[in-house]
Amino acid sequence: VVTVVGSFAVGLTLRADRFPVAGETVVGRDFDRGPGGKGSNQAVQAARLGADVEFVGLVGDDDLAAIAWELYRREGVGTRYLGVVQGRNTGVGFIVLNAAGENLIVLDPGANECLEPSHVERARERLARSHVVLTQLEIPARTAVHALRLAREAGVTAILNPAPARPLPLEDLALADIVTPNETELRILLGLAPDDPSDSLNLCRRLLDAGVRTVVLTRGARGVLVVEPRGVTEVAAFPVPVVDTTGAGDSFSATLAVSLAEGRPLMEAVRRAAAAGALTCTALGVIPALPRREQLEAFLAA
Ligand code: ADP
Numbered sequence: 561v562v563t564v565v566g567s568f569a570v571g572l573t574l575r576a577d578r579f580p581v582a583g584e585t586v587v588g589r590d591f592d593r594g595p596g597g598k599g600s601n602q603a604v605q606a607a608r609l610g611a612d613v614e615f616v617g618l619v620g621d622d623d624l625a626a627i628a629w630e631l632y633r634r635e636g637v638g639t640r641y642l643g644v645v646q647g648r649n650t651g652v653g654f655i656v657l658n659a660a661g662e663n664l665i666v667l668d669p670g671a672n673e674c675l676e677p678s679h680v681e682r683a684r685e686r687l688a689r690s691h692v693v694l695t696q697l698e699i700p701a702r703t704a705v706h707a708l709r710l711a712r713e714a715g716v717t718a719i720l721n722p723a724p725a726r727p728l729p730l731e732d733l734a735l736a737d738i739v740t741p742n743e744t745e746l747r748i749l750l751g752l753a754p755d756d757p758s759d760s761l762n763l764c765r766r767l768l769d770a771g772v773r774t775v776v777l778t779r780g781a782r783g784v785l786v787v788e789p790r791g792v793t794e795v796a797a798f799p800v801p802v803v804d805t806t807g808a809g810d811s812f813s814a815t816l817a818v819s820l821a822e823g824r825p826l827m828e829a830v831r832r833a834a835a836a837g838a839l840t841c842t843a844l845g846v847i848p849a850l851p852r853r854e855q856l857e858a859f860l861a862a
Contacts, residue, residue, distance in 0.1 A: 562606045562821050563690040564814075565616040565680055565707040566599015567672040567698035568642075569651030570624045577659050588656065594847060595631045597651055597672070598696040598723055598810055601846050603637045605814035605836070606694075608852045611821060614638035616683045616707070617699075618671040620650035631847070641683040645671040675699040677706035688714035691821035694813060696721045701728060708735035717820055721813040727751040734771030740813045742778045761785065761792060776830060778812055780805065784834055786826065795830050798838035798859070807846030812837035815856070835860050 574588035595604075603615040615637050619625035621644055628650070632639050649670040656664045680687070680703060687693050693711040695704040695718075704720065705728075711718035712735050720736035722728070725748035733739060733749070744754045746763050764775040764787035775787040783797035815836035819829035836851050839859055843849035851859070 561690045562611045562692050562694060562814075562817050563614050563616060563683065563687050564599050564603040564606065564817075565675075565683075565693065565695040565699070565704065566602065567597040567651055567669070567675075567696065568595070568600040568615075568617050568619055568628045569597035569653050569667065569669070569672065569698075570594070570627050571596040571653045571655055573655040573657065575657045579656060579658050579662075579664050593627075594845070595627050596653065596846060598698045598721065600628065600631070601807060601810040601850065602694055602696070602721070602814035602817075604631065604635050604847060605811050605850045606818050607635045607637045608850055609815060609818045609836075609856065610853050611818045612638075614641055614683070614686055616641040616675075616680060616686075618643045618645050618648075618675050618679070620644070620648045620671040621646050622649050624650035624652060641679070641686065643679060645674045648674060669698070672699050675703050677703050679703070680706045680710060684710055687711055687716060690716050691823075692717045692719060692817040694719045694721065694817040696723055696813075697726060697728075698724060701726065701732070705732045705735060708732070711735075719813060719817050719820075721809065722749050723809060725749050730767075730770035733767060736772055738774045738776055738816070739767060739772050740776045740778060740809075740816065742780070742809060746775075746777060761787065774826065776816065776833075778809060778837070780808070784830055786830055793827060795827065795834055798835050800838045800842050802841045804844045804849070805841045807849055808837040808840045810846065811840040811850050832856065832860065 573592045575590040576588035580586045606613045651670045725745035777785040784795040786793040816833040839851040
Protein backbone atom coordinates (compact mmCIF):
# COMPACT_ATOMS: atom_id res chain seq x y z
CA VAL A 561 0.00 0.00 0.00
CA VAL A 562 1.60 3.23 -1.22
CA THR A 563 0.27 6.79 -1.07
CA VAL A 564 1.76 9.47 -3.34
CA VAL A 565 1.26 13.14 -2.48
CA GLY A 566 2.21 15.25 -5.47
CA SER A 567 1.69 17.04 -8.74
CA PHE A 568 -0.10 16.40 -12.00
CA ALA A 569 0.64 18.42 -15.13
CA VAL A 570 -0.04 18.09 -18.84
CA GLY A 571 2.98 18.38 -21.11
CA LEU A 572 2.52 20.13 -24.44
CA THR A 573 5.54 19.31 -26.59
CA LEU A 574 6.69 20.54 -30.00
CA ARG A 575 9.84 19.92 -31.99
CA ALA A 576 11.58 22.69 -33.93
CA ASP A 577 14.92 22.84 -35.75
CA ARG A 578 16.00 25.58 -33.38
CA PHE A 579 14.58 27.67 -30.53
CA PRO A 580 12.99 30.99 -31.53
CA VAL A 581 14.63 34.20 -30.34
CA ALA A 582 12.48 36.82 -28.56
CA GLY A 583 9.70 38.05 -30.85
CA GLU A 584 10.37 35.40 -33.49
CA THR A 585 7.99 32.65 -34.64
CA VAL A 586 9.48 29.38 -35.84
CA VAL A 587 7.46 26.56 -37.34
CA GLY A 588 7.54 23.34 -35.36
CA ARG A 589 6.08 19.83 -35.73
CA ASP A 590 5.28 16.56 -33.93
CA PHE A 591 2.88 18.21 -31.45
CA ASP A 592 2.22 15.93 -28.52
CA ARG A 593 0.03 16.33 -25.45
CA GLY A 594 0.29 13.94 -22.56
CA PRO A 595 0.23 13.47 -18.81
CA GLY A 596 3.19 14.27 -16.57
CA GLY A 597 4.01 15.82 -13.24
CA LYS A 598 6.42 14.08 -10.88
CA GLY A 599 3.79 12.94 -8.37
CA SER A 600 1.57 11.57 -11.09
CA ASN A 601 4.44 9.80 -12.85
CA GLN A 602 5.47 8.18 -9.58
CA ALA A 603 1.90 7.07 -8.82
CA VAL A 604 1.65 5.48 -12.29
CA GLN A 605 5.01 3.73 -11.86
CA ALA A 606 3.88 2.34 -8.50
CA ALA A 607 0.60 1.09 -10.00
CA ARG A 608 2.43 -0.56 -12.91
CA LEU A 609 4.42 -2.56 -10.37
CA GLY A 610 1.16 -3.82 -8.90
CA ALA A 611 1.00 -1.70 -5.75
CA ASP A 612 -2.26 -0.47 -4.21
CA VAL A 613 -1.78 3.26 -4.92
CA GLU A 614 -3.75 6.38 -4.03
CA PHE A 615 -2.71 9.74 -5.46
CA VAL A 616 -3.28 12.86 -3.33
CA GLY A 617 -3.29 15.80 -5.73
CA LEU A 618 -5.26 18.51 -7.50
CA VAL A 619 -6.32 19.27 -11.06
CA GLY A 620 -8.02 22.41 -12.38
CA ASP A 621 -11.61 22.89 -13.55
CA ASP A 622 -10.61 22.77 -17.22
CA ASP A 623 -10.65 20.13 -19.96
CA LEU A 624 -6.99 19.20 -19.38
CA ALA A 625 -8.08 17.56 -16.10
CA ALA A 626 -9.75 14.78 -18.11
CA ILE A 627 -6.28 13.57 -19.08
CA ALA A 628 -5.60 12.84 -15.41
CA TRP A 629 -8.86 10.99 -14.74
CA GLU A 630 -8.43 8.91 -17.89
CA LEU A 631 -4.81 8.07 -17.01
CA TYR A 632 -5.64 6.92 -13.47
CA ARG A 633 -8.63 4.87 -14.63
CA ARG A 634 -6.46 3.13 -17.22
CA GLU A 635 -3.51 2.58 -14.85
CA GLY A 636 -5.44 1.66 -11.74
CA VAL A 637 -4.30 4.61 -9.60
CA GLY A 638 -6.80 5.47 -6.83
CA THR A 639 -8.41 8.92 -7.13
CA ARG A 640 -10.29 9.12 -3.82
CA TYR A 641 -8.02 12.00 -2.80
CA LEU A 642 -7.69 13.69 -6.19
CA GLY A 643 -9.49 17.04 -6.05
CA VAL A 644 -10.62 19.71 -8.51
CA VAL A 645 -9.81 23.39 -7.86
CA GLN A 646 -12.47 25.79 -9.12
CA GLY A 647 -11.06 28.76 -10.98
CA ARG A 648 -7.59 27.32 -11.53
CA ASN A 649 -6.07 25.64 -14.53
CA THR A 650 -4.59 22.18 -14.44
CA GLY A 651 -0.78 22.21 -14.20
CA VAL A 652 0.73 22.58 -17.65
CA GLY A 653 4.21 22.61 -19.17
CA PHE A 654 5.18 23.97 -22.59
CA ILE A 655 8.17 22.10 -23.93
CA VAL A 656 10.11 22.91 -27.09
CA LEU A 657 12.76 20.43 -28.27
CA ASN A 658 15.43 21.56 -30.73
CA ALA A 659 17.37 19.47 -33.25
CA ALA A 660 20.16 18.92 -30.70
CA GLY A 661 17.63 17.31 -28.34
CA GLU A 662 17.89 20.20 -25.87
CA ASN A 663 14.69 21.40 -24.23
CA LEU A 664 13.17 24.73 -23.28
CA ILE A 665 10.39 24.47 -20.71
CA VAL A 666 7.90 26.92 -19.23
CA LEU A 667 5.67 25.54 -16.46
CA ASP A 668 2.48 26.82 -14.89
CA PRO A 669 1.88 24.80 -11.71
CA GLY A 670 -1.79 25.89 -11.72
CA ALA A 671 -3.88 23.71 -9.39
CA ASN A 672 -0.75 22.08 -7.92
CA GLU A 673 0.01 25.34 -6.08
CA CYS A 674 -3.31 24.96 -4.24
CA LEU A 675 -2.44 21.59 -2.68
CA GLU A 676 -2.45 22.43 1.03
CA PRO A 677 -1.68 20.50 4.22
CA SER A 678 -5.50 20.34 4.68
CA HIS A 679 -5.76 18.12 1.57
CA VAL A 680 -3.18 15.78 3.09
CA GLU A 681 -5.15 15.88 6.36
CA ARG A 682 -8.17 14.52 4.49
CA ALA A 683 -6.07 11.52 3.49
CA ARG A 684 -4.75 11.03 7.05
CA GLU A 685 -6.38 7.62 7.48
CA ARG A 686 -5.03 6.40 4.16
CA LEU A 687 -1.54 7.66 4.97
CA ALA A 688 -1.63 5.92 8.32
CA ARG A 689 -2.43 2.54 6.79
CA SER A 690 0.11 2.86 3.97
CA HIS A 691 3.41 1.01 4.05
CA VAL A 692 5.14 3.92 2.31
CA VAL A 693 4.25 7.57 1.73
CA LEU A 694 6.07 9.20 -1.20
CA THR A 695 6.18 12.92 -1.98
CA GLN A 696 8.13 15.46 -4.08
CA LEU A 697 8.54 19.24 -4.26
CA GLU A 698 6.38 20.09 -7.28
CA ILE A 699 3.71 21.09 -4.74
CA PRO A 700 4.03 23.65 -1.90
CA ALA A 701 6.86 22.55 0.40
CA ARG A 702 4.64 22.89 3.50
CA THR A 703 2.30 20.29 1.97
CA ALA A 704 5.07 17.81 1.20
CA VAL A 705 6.47 18.35 4.70
CA HIS A 706 3.00 17.76 6.20
CA ALA A 707 2.79 14.43 4.39
CA LEU A 708 6.18 13.48 5.87
CA ARG A 709 5.00 14.56 9.33
CA LEU A 710 1.77 12.53 9.21
CA ALA A 711 3.72 9.50 8.01
CA ARG A 712 6.23 9.92 10.84
CA GLU A 713 3.42 10.22 13.43
CA ALA A 714 1.85 7.03 12.11
CA GLY A 715 5.15 5.16 11.98
CA VAL A 716 4.92 4.85 8.18
CA THR A 717 8.06 4.96 6.01
CA ALA A 718 8.26 8.39 4.35
CA ILE A 719 10.26 9.04 1.18
CA LEU A 720 11.02 12.54 -0.07
CA ASN A 721 12.13 12.83 -3.69
CA PRO A 722 13.36 16.45 -3.44
CA ALA A 723 12.58 17.44 -7.02
CA PRO A 724 12.45 20.11 -8.29
CA ALA A 725 14.86 21.04 -5.52
CA ARG A 726 14.64 24.07 -3.30
CA PRO A 727 16.37 24.76 0.02
CA LEU A 728 14.47 23.19 2.93
CA PRO A 729 15.06 23.58 6.68
CA LEU A 730 16.99 20.60 8.04
CA GLU A 731 14.30 19.92 10.67
CA ASP A 732 11.77 19.43 7.86
CA LEU A 733 14.11 17.14 5.95
CA ALA A 734 14.59 15.13 9.11
CA LEU A 735 10.91 14.05 8.88
CA ALA A 736 11.86 11.89 5.88
CA ASP A 737 13.14 8.38 6.48
CA ILE A 738 14.65 8.36 3.00
CA VAL A 739 15.60 11.29 0.75
CA THR A 740 16.33 10.55 -2.93
CA PRO A 741 18.13 13.53 -4.51
CA ASN A 742 20.33 13.56 -7.58
CA GLU A 743 23.61 15.43 -7.23
CA THR A 744 22.25 18.85 -8.21
CA GLU A 745 19.16 18.47 -6.04
CA LEU A 746 21.34 17.51 -3.06
CA ARG A 747 23.19 20.82 -3.36
CA ILE A 748 20.12 23.02 -3.87
CA LEU A 749 18.36 21.29 -0.97
CA LEU A 750 21.22 22.35 1.31
CA GLY A 751 21.14 25.94 0.05
CA LEU A 752 24.29 25.55 -2.11
CA ALA A 753 24.81 26.36 -5.79
CA PRO A 754 23.74 23.54 -8.15
CA ASP A 755 27.38 23.07 -9.21
CA ASP A 756 28.94 23.47 -5.76
CA PRO A 757 32.20 21.47 -5.83
CA SER A 758 31.81 19.98 -2.32
CA ASP A 759 32.12 16.21 -2.05
CA SER A 760 28.63 14.70 -2.42
CA LEU A 761 29.25 12.16 0.30
CA ASN A 762 29.98 14.90 2.83
CA LEU A 763 26.79 16.69 1.79
CA CYS A 764 24.80 13.49 2.28
CA ARG A 765 26.31 13.19 5.75
CA ARG A 766 24.96 16.65 6.57
CA LEU A 767 21.47 15.28 5.93
CA LEU A 768 22.18 12.32 8.19
CA ASP A 769 23.45 14.64 10.91
CA ALA A 770 20.15 16.51 10.64
CA GLY A 771 18.22 13.30 11.32
CA VAL A 772 17.48 11.82 7.89
CA ARG A 773 17.85 8.05 8.24
CA THR A 774 18.99 7.23 4.72
CA VAL A 775 20.12 9.30 1.74
CA VAL A 776 19.79 7.51 -1.58
CA LEU A 777 21.83 9.64 -3.98
CA THR A 778 21.09 8.93 -7.64
CA ARG A 779 23.93 9.54 -10.07
CA GLY A 780 22.51 8.69 -13.48
CA ALA A 781 24.65 6.17 -15.37
CA ARG A 782 27.08 6.16 -12.40
CA GLY A 783 24.51 4.40 -10.26
CA VAL A 784 23.49 5.05 -6.68
CA LEU A 785 25.11 5.80 -3.32
CA VAL A 786 23.18 4.65 -0.27
CA VAL A 787 24.39 6.73 2.65
CA GLU A 788 23.44 5.62 6.16
CA PRO A 789 24.89 6.42 9.59
CA ARG A 790 26.54 3.00 9.62
CA GLY A 791 28.22 3.39 6.23
CA VAL A 792 28.03 3.93 2.49
CA THR A 793 27.01 1.34 -0.08
CA GLU A 794 27.43 1.79 -3.81
CA VAL A 795 24.84 0.22 -6.12
CA ALA A 796 25.89 0.03 -9.76
CA ALA A 797 23.69 1.29 -12.59
CA PHE A 798 22.36 -1.28 -15.05
CA PRO A 799 23.93 -0.69 -18.47
CA VAL A 800 21.18 -0.10 -21.05
CA PRO A 801 20.90 1.45 -24.52
CA VAL A 802 19.80 4.98 -23.58
CA VAL A 803 17.09 6.66 -25.67
CA ASP A 804 15.73 9.32 -23.28
CA THR A 805 16.61 9.62 -19.59
CA THR A 806 13.54 11.74 -18.73
CA GLY A 807 11.57 10.12 -15.93
CA ALA A 808 14.41 7.90 -14.64
CA GLY A 809 14.28 9.67 -11.28
CA ASP A 810 10.49 9.28 -11.03
CA SER A 811 10.68 5.61 -11.86
CA PHE A 812 13.51 5.15 -9.36
CA SER A 813 11.76 6.76 -6.37
CA ALA A 814 8.45 5.01 -7.05
CA THR A 815 10.07 1.61 -7.45
CA LEU A 816 12.02 2.15 -4.25
CA ALA A 817 8.73 2.95 -2.49
CA VAL A 818 6.93 -0.11 -3.85
CA SER A 819 9.83 -2.45 -3.11
CA LEU A 820 10.02 -1.26 0.51
CA ALA A 821 6.22 -1.55 0.79
CA GLU A 822 6.65 -5.17 -0.30
CA GLY A 823 8.91 -5.67 2.70
CA ARG A 824 12.17 -6.01 0.76
CA PRO A 825 15.47 -5.07 2.41
CA LEU A 826 16.78 -1.60 1.55
CA MET A 827 19.63 -2.71 -0.75
CA GLU A 828 17.39 -5.02 -2.74
CA ALA A 829 14.83 -2.20 -3.03
CA VAL A 830 17.54 0.17 -4.31
CA ARG A 831 18.71 -2.41 -6.85
CA ARG A 832 15.16 -2.84 -8.16
CA ALA A 833 14.77 0.94 -8.30
CA ALA A 834 17.99 1.26 -10.31
CA ALA A 835 16.73 -1.40 -12.72
CA ALA A 836 13.42 0.41 -13.22
CA GLY A 837 15.27 3.73 -13.66
CA ALA A 838 17.49 2.14 -16.31
CA LEU A 839 14.50 0.64 -18.15
CA THR A 840 12.85 4.08 -18.19
CA CYS A 841 15.89 5.37 -20.13
CA THR A 842 15.33 2.87 -22.95
CA ALA A 843 12.19 4.46 -24.42
CA LEU A 844 11.08 7.96 -25.40
CA GLY A 845 8.88 9.96 -23.02
CA VAL A 846 7.99 9.16 -19.42
CA ILE A 847 4.59 7.45 -19.20
CA PRO A 848 5.30 5.19 -22.21
CA ALA A 849 8.69 4.30 -20.70
CA LEU A 850 7.74 3.40 -17.10
CA PRO A 851 8.18 -0.39 -16.83
CA ARG A 852 5.48 -2.82 -15.75
CA ARG A 853 6.17 -5.52 -13.20
CA GLU A 854 6.67 -8.31 -15.77
CA GLN A 855 9.19 -6.19 -17.65
CA LEU A 856 11.10 -5.34 -14.48
CA GLU A 857 11.20 -8.98 -13.31
CA ALA A 858 12.36 -10.17 -16.73
CA PHE A 859 15.10 -7.54 -16.81
CA LEU A 860 16.29 -8.43 -13.29
CA ALA A 861 16.28 -12.13 -14.14
CA ALA A 862 18.30 -11.68 -17.36
P1 ADP B 1 17.10 12.21 -12.25
O1 ADP B 1 16.33 11.75 -13.46
O2 ADP B 1 16.23 12.58 -11.10
O3 ADP B 1 18.23 13.15 -12.51
P2 ADP B 1 19.01 10.04 -12.30
O4 ADP B 1 19.40 10.50 -13.66
O5 ADP B 1 20.08 9.94 -11.27
O6 ADP B 1 17.81 10.87 -11.69
O7 ADP B 1 18.32 8.62 -12.49
C1 ADP B 1 17.79 7.87 -11.44
C2 ADP B 1 18.34 6.45 -11.50
O8 ADP B 1 17.97 5.84 -12.75
C3 ADP B 1 19.87 6.39 -11.47
O9 ADP B 1 20.37 6.36 -10.15
C4 ADP B 1 20.13 5.07 -12.19
O10 ADP B 1 19.98 3.98 -11.31
C5 ADP B 1 19.03 5.06 -13.25
N1 ADP B 1 19.59 5.67 -14.47
C6 ADP B 1 19.49 6.97 -14.85
N2 ADP B 1 20.17 7.19 -16.00
C7 ADP B 1 20.71 6.00 -16.35
C8 ADP B 1 21.52 5.54 -17.44
N3 ADP B 1 21.93 6.38 -18.40
N4 ADP B 1 21.86 4.24 -17.48
C9 ADP B 1 21.47 3.37 -16.51
N5 ADP B 1 20.71 3.73 -15.46
C10 ADP B 1 20.33 5.03 -15.37
